[in-house]
Amino acid sequence: QIAALLKQDSAKSLLKEKMYFDVNVLDADRQRITDKLLRNGYYKFNKDYIGYTADTVRNTYNVDLTQHLHPFKTHVSDSAKTHQQYWINKINFITDYDVLQSSALSSVEINDSINYKGYPIYYKDKLYLRPKVLTDNLRFAPGDLYNERDVQQTYSSFGRLPALKYTNIRFVETQIGDSTKLDCYVMLTKSKHKSIAFEVEGTNSAGDLGAAASVSFQNRNLFRGSETFMIKFRGAYEVISGLQAGYANNNYTEFGVESSINFPNFLFPFVSSDFKRKIRATTEFGLQYNYQMRPEFLRTMASASWSYKWTDRKRMQHRLDLVDVNYVYMPRKSSAFQEYLDDMTLKNSLLKASYENQLVVRTGYSFTYNSAGNAMMRTPTKNSYSIRANIEEAGNLLYAASKLVHPNPKDGEDYVLANIPFAQYVKADFDFAKNFMIDPRNSFVFHIGVGVAYPYGNSKMLPFEKRYFSGGANSVRGWSVRSLGPGVYKGSEDGRMDFINQAGDIKLDLNVEYRTHLFWKLNGAAFVDAGNIWTIRDDSGQEGGLFKFNEFYKQIAVAYGLGIRLDLDYLILRFDGGMKAINPVETGKKRYPVIRPRFSRDFAFHFAVGYPF
Secondary structure (H helix, E strand, C coil): CHHHHHHCCHHHCCCCCCCCCCHHHHHHHHHHHHHHHHCCCCCCCCHHHEEEEEEECCCCCCEEEEEEECCECCCCCCCCECCCCCEEEEEEEECCCCCCCCCCHHHCCCCEEEEECCEEEEECCCCCCCHHHHHHCCCCCCCCECCHHHHHHHHHHHHCCCCEEEEEEEEEEEEECCEEEEEEEEEEEECCCEEEEEEEEEEEECCEEEEEEEEEEEECCCCCCCCEEEEEEEEEEEECCCCCCCCCCCEEEEEEEEEEEEECCCCCCCCCHHHHHHHCEEEEEEEEEEEEECCCEEEEEEEEEEEEEEEECCCEEEEEEEEEEEEEEEEEECHHHHHHHHHHHCCCHHHHHCCCCEEEEEEEEEEEEECCHHHHHCCCCCCEEEEEEEEEEECHHHHHHHHHHCCCCHHHCCCEECCEEECCEEEEEEEEEEEEEEECCEEEEEEEEEEEEEECCCCCCCCHHHCECECCCCCCCCCCCCCECCCCCCCCCCCCCHHHHCCECEEEEEEEEEEEEEECCEEEEEEEEEEEEEECCCCHHHCCCECCCCCHHHHCEEEEEEEEEEECCCCEEEEEEEEEEECCCCCHHHHCCCCCCCHHHHEEEEEEECCCC
16 A cells, blocks of 8 residues: 555655665655655654665675565564554644643643534633634644644644644544544643833934834734734934024924734635635734924824735745825925925925825735745755845826826826825836855855836826835945945035935846855855946936936946854844945046045945845
C-alpha cells in the first residue's frame, strides 16, 4: 500500500542512477517519504522506518543502493506490524487550557460544555469565542484521513487569532470496529483581551522643541470573534521659532484620534465560508481625525479606510485597499501666510496646491513576494530574491458621479464633490532585489526600483503625499532625504519650501551593495547607488525637472559609501554614510565630486531600521 502511494510521485525521488553517493541526499529522501506518508494518514510514521543497504561493486566506484521500509514497532521487543492509516474520529475543543498545569487531559478544569454541529466545546466559566469561530479555523473534519499538513494549517489559523495565546492539538487513539481512529483535542489558552498603553515623546523639528503624548486602548476580542479594536488619542505641542512679523502666536498644537477594528477573516457580503477559509484574509476598517493649529494656518485632516490583507504559501503577501478616503480642510490661513502663498503662486503652483482643501478617494493593490519566506526579515543565508508591485487609482468614481451632476463646469473649473476638488490619478511601482550569496559571510545584493504616477482629468498634479522623492536611507544615499531632483532642479534662491519642490512623478533607483559579516552581531556594507526623480509636466517652479527620453540618463545621480549594521535578530539597526560621486545638478568639474571629494559638501549620514532593500 505504501509502495503504491509513493509511486504516485516517484518522479520526485531524490535518488537517481549515476548520482554521487551522498548521505545528505539519502536522508533528505527519507524526510520526503515521511512527509508524504504523514499527509496520507500514517500518523505514527517517522523517517527512522526508512533505511538503506549500500553494496559497493567490486573493482568499480559504483554502489548498489536498496531502500528499505521497516515494519512498525513501538518498542524493539514488540512484534512487527504493518503501518496503519488513521482517520479522524471526534474533534473536541477545550477553550481554557492552562499550559502551566499538568499536561494530562484529566487535569483540565471544566465547568460547562455545549455541542455545536457535532463538535463538543468545553469551557471553564464563560465561552469567550463564538463556536463558529472555532470550527471555521479547523482545517480537518471528522471522517478525514489524518493529514499532518492540515494539522499545521490549523495551528497557523488559530495562531492568527489575537484572542488566543497558545494552541495545542492532541490526538488520542481509539479502536472503532476493525479500524483505528484518532480523537482530537484542540486545547486553547486565552490571552489578555484588554490593554491600555501610554506614550510620551520629545520632539525636535529643526531646532524647534516640543512634546507629545498619547493614550490608547485595545480590545482583542470585541465581538467574541477575536476582532481587534483600537482607539488612540494623541496631543502635541511645539514652540516655533524664526517666524516673520504678522503672526498671532508662535505655537504649534495638534490633537488627533484614530481608531481601527481588525477582523481575522475575509469580511465581505455574498462570499461563501469555503472561500473565506481558503483565502485566510484579515479585514481592517480605520478612521482618523487630526486637528493642526499653526501660526500660519488651521488644518483638519480626516480619513477612512477599508482594506484586506492575506498571505499565500508564506512567501506572497497581498494587500487590497478597497477604499481609502482622505480629506484635508483648511478653514483658516493667516493674512501673512496668504500673502506669501499669493506671491509664490506664479513661481510655484505646487506650493499653493499643497495648502488647499483636498479630497482623495483611492483604491489600490500591492503584492510582495520573497523567496526566503519566513526568513525575509532576517539576514539572508542563501540566494534569494524579492518582488514588490503596487498599483492604485483615485477619483474615477467621483469623476463619473460629478459629471452626472455638473456635465460641464463653468470657466474650465475642476469637478467638485460638495464643493471640494478631488484628485484623479493612477500610480504604479515596481521593486526587484536579488541576493547572491558568495559564502555564508559575504553576499552581493542588486536592487532596481521604478515608479510612475500620472495625474489626469480633474488633477493637474499629484497630491503632495503621493509624489516621489529621492535621497535618503533607502534611495541614493549620497543625498539627504528629499534633497535630490527632480532632474537637474537646483532649488529656490532662498531655499524655503524646497521639500515641496523636490518631488516628482517618476522615480528610478539602482543599487548594488556588498554585505559582509564582521564579528559578533555586526555586519558591514559597501554600496553604490544611482537614481533620480522627474516630473511628467513642465512646471516653472521645478525648472529642469521634466522627464525627457533623450536626456534623463544624463541626469542620474550616483553615490557610494560604507555602512554598519547591528543585527539583533528581531530588528536590524543600520548606519550608512554616503558620498556624492556624480552630481547632475552641477556642471564642469563640480559634476564629478568623486574626483575631488569634499566631506562637508558631499557626505550624508543615515540611520534606519532594517535593510534598504
